[in-house]
Amino acid sequence: MQQVIHPFDSIREGEFRLATKLIKDAYLGEKVHFVQVDRAEPPKQDTLRYLAAEREGLPLPRIPRIVYLYYYTNEGKRFHKALVNVSVGHIITKTQLPKGVVGPLLPEDLGEVEKLCVEHPLVKAEIAKLKLPKGVYVQNDPWMYGTDESNEDLQLIQCYMYLRYDHPESNHYSLPLKFSPVFESFSHKFVRMDYLPGGYDERITLTEPWKQVPAVEFHPDLNGEHTMRIPKPLIIQQPEGPGFTSKNGAVEWQGWKFRVASNVREGFAVYDVSFKGRSIAYRISLSEMTVPYGDPRAPYHRKQAFDLGDCGFGANANHLKLGCDCLGYIKYLDTIRTNGEGEPILLPNTICMHEQDNGILYKHVNYRTNNAVIARRREFVVQTIATVANYEYIVNIIFDQAGAICIQVRATGILSTMPIDDGVTVDYGTNVGPNVMAAFHQHLLSFRIDPAVDGHKNTVVYDDVYPMEPNTSLNPHNVGFYSKRTVLEKSGSVEQSPFTNRAYKIINENVINPVSKKPVGYKIEMPARQLALASENSYNVHRAKFATKQLWVTKYRDGQLYAAGEFTNQSRNDTGLGEWANGQDLVRNEDIVVWATLGFTHVPRTEDFPVMPVEIHNINIVPFGFFTKNPALDLPQSNNRDNQSVLVNEDSTGPSCCKSSL
């Protein structure tokens, strides 16, 4: 059955195959190595006509489906971008990108280097010096090379070397080695052996026989935990099934309507978000992430992952599983990525959607009558999880019943580690096991919020709360405080100011709330955070200007999607917000885009190793004078007929006493 394609739908297999075939045909006789293939965002002026027609039940305009392709020819020497119209089947453009522009890499591209690395004679020679005992194996993680002053025009991969014990799940991150070969990405040519310092400073030593230490293992077979804490089962029962509908990515739940579509770069985006019939956002997604390290010693100064631009958050998304990644009734969506040959690889279940309870939504007890008005807070979660080598990022977009959206990031996985000599501690890292250190680093995620608060002409303002002037006739007791609004007239960024309670808001100046008499709006709540610590003159900052400010505003332009620019791998300059937030564009009462940088400096704990309990970070996007009153008064009162809670009596351990969790 052929489904009607919506302009926001993820790429289809047929579209994919047509696009790569057309490109392969265009390079007859040449080997084309694809690194990214996906649907291009349609022009907004087209989709807005489409959405308007859809709402009004009018005939839908045909919007051509466009696919973009990144690929190499000439054995990795030439990097191209093409756009293909797969609705009619022709190539729109194909362009060789200038020297210095480096594309993202496929897992297979890294995998090949990973394999050949340990077979390379120079690496083998270095390994031999370790005089490894039996049952200890060398393993390596190939890293995007990063950038510094020296690497002109070569596309490079840096292999960080580790040992592991005799089990495929042994934690090699616990046993880092002190040499690190560099290879060319596609030619696989050996470039150089870097040696890693083991003391406080940058000094290195020659490779010596390995002094055996135990690994800090996480896998249940290896971690040495003999007595298990078994929590008793807690099952989410939904006897009437899921409370949401999801059809081809179009979701309806508790008054919310939106579309969810996967993509290889961002993981997923939500589109055309409305609540109770009123528009809130055109598109929300994670746009980029950079993870710079604070260890200043070569080669670590180049450790600066761009987990979207360098390798694709969706391309590295987990296959989510029932009963593991979310509970209850689960709806999954898939992602399609390319392999080097331009064939579609299906990544199943990369996105899960489900409902959850999150405590009380509101309550009031009338003390005169002892009547309680109480509603539970049900939430709808869209979740994806990406594994980028050692680290896991869980990205949730959570909708509540009162018109709020929460962007939640849960950081977990394994710390990236460095070797450290006996007796050494450093003030830029934490020792997390014998001879293993985890350097301080930062996670700086840019979320792109393309708002549509009651329409597409929006304005960003911020409100500060200040004490009133003391000893005036209005404020004789010196207790008063008030709010002052500042309007962003031009594209740029907003400084953080937690001590004036600065609140960022996206308002629509054309729509006045009849109760508050102020423009309707949504507030963006973010905790004040330390942002990029690297110097302004460092490549870390040159490459990721977005990481220096918490909130950015640009005028909407088609194609401006990624906070650090389209190509981040080995980039030397941010071609994203660094260019677009230029202070020139007028952004008041315009079609605008808001970019929120969720930053956290990660000073590792011993408890974060060998696998890290989640650190949870939220951005709340909440109605602020958007509705005339609490929009969740139409919820039923909580009651035990529905919720079926059970009383625990004193000394009771429940109906079954056959198991104890303690």
Place this chain on the structure above:
Amino acid sequence: MQQVIHPFDSIREGEFRLATKLIKDAYLGEKVHFVQVDRAEPPKQDTLRYLAAEREGLPLPRIPRIVYLYYYTNEGKRFHKALVNVSVGHIITKTQLPKGVVGPLLPEDLGEVEKLCVEHPLVKAEIAKLKLPKGVYVQNDPWMYGTDESNEDLQLIQCYMYLRYDHPESNHYSLPLKFSPVFESFSHKFVRMDYLPGGYDERITLTEPWKQVPAVEFHPDLNGEHTMRIPKPLIIQQPEGPGFTSKNGAVEWQGWKFRVASNVREGFAVYDVSFKGRSIAYRISLSEMTVPYGDPRAPYHRKQAFDLGDCGFGANANHLKLGCDCLGYIKYLDTIRTNGEGEPILLPNTICMHEQDNGILYKHVNYRTNNAVIARRREFVVQTIATVANYEYIVNIIFDQAGAICIQVRATGILSTMPIDDGVTVDYGTNVGPNVMAAFHQHLLSFRIDPAVDGHKNTVVYDDVYPMEPNTSLNPHNVGFYSKRTVLEKSGSVEQSPFTNRAYKIINENVINPVSKKPVGYKIEMPARQLALASENSYNVHRAKFATKQLWVTKYRDGQLYAAGEFTNQSRNDTGLGEWANGQDLVRNEDIVVWATLGFTHVPRTEDFPVMPVEIHNINIVPFGFFTKNPALDLPQSNNRDNQSVLVNEDSTGPSCCKSSL
């Protein structure tokens, strides 16, 4: 069956009756009006001996149970505090407190004023001027008077007047009136009629006939919501019963051991908290809360609730209900408060305890083998909810499986409102309905954390992260950053510093983590916040110094429990942290107490009315180099055999199609 009393147990009915009887007997012939009766905290040196003996299975020392009593004699003119030893049955001390010290009030004390207020001829005369139509009733909320320059030595109550429509649940907060009588607390003498301004400034007008406006109603019978959003049932099933044991307030869950005891002032406290056999805290509780308003106009300048000290958080705790306040298997605890006659009033089910799922605790996927290691995050919640007239505070202490404690506050309930004239808007309040405005205010809660991190000699430090000096041999690429520790040597407070990533830690300098080589510790994570906005010279700040800083450290002393001092009602000076955090006491490697001020400036939204969707604020107390590795590796891997999640197919709406929530 007589249970053995633990020194941390809540007051028993017998103890209560004995204490009030002894006091009543001591004032034969005089009427004693009790306002607060509860167990006094035992001296720590005694309880530590007790806990040590308990741990080692030795004979338990007898610790006398002491009850404190606040009461009035002489028709409310004399205020006393007594301590009674109820183990042997004698009065230890009874003291008349100095003039100017005002006690907390009982709900009944306020209730009497509430009733007589509308019957008072002068109030009736004022009401008559409103020329109210049929079906409209006058209602009032009596408020603690607060403080200003004028009210010498009188104990006062200010009644805020409202209207309501003809239904007991009609929302009077939506219809505030513009006059406000003041009465003496116990003599009930009329003191003065205050008139409330309706414009921007302090000018008042005489009472005029009421211009009818509709109320913004919250109760389902009245709120005008005709089509309901019915979420489909989501039931927490625990087929093997609760995973915790709770016996006389002693809780064990997933390696945690602690005691929970209710009290009338704080709601509850947790005691003797350990995880996996290691001590973390001696006592954690909410210690005080102040809610100053930013509306500078008389009489609002006196609106500054102290929801613990003025009336008792536990004394105003909700009767929690199955299926409403928490889900799953629920264990309840009760509170006992006094009435004026010194009789115990049982407040049942004021505290609920239960387990909940909160997403993923940790995950790592080995990309080489595609094996996932994944555990869900189960939490244990201790919850209480207090209704303080219009407002509700939900206080949760949440334990996770990785050694972390989260203090969570959910603010809900109804905004305190002011009348406002047609066409007026103010920059210190939000119009939330016709002729009703909600002034900006702040919620400043002090949580008292009495730590015992691997013992009772602890130290508070804070760690800042700074960029390294650029262009040095260590940092030639200008990317490095490092952490610098500052030790608190003397009692006092710590400034907030989010942009240096300042992290507060409670460490034990006598115990070195063998892996990190640093002292073991716990980190206190709090978002940077605007704190008290009132001037240093205002009573708002004089009365609540704790509200001016986020973190305070004092040397432990018996009896220093409440952040703003023991008696807050109409107080003029903070006799708590303002005195104790004096910069004199040595607090390094000592028995210390940490006071965390959780502050938020509430700029009301229209969506916060007529009942407010929860605003959620967290303090995380997480192990930082306390364990040598992630302490949750002993959890089973998540699986669908236990969790029983269900796949939603495309276009499916679950097994039952008879209902739709959309």
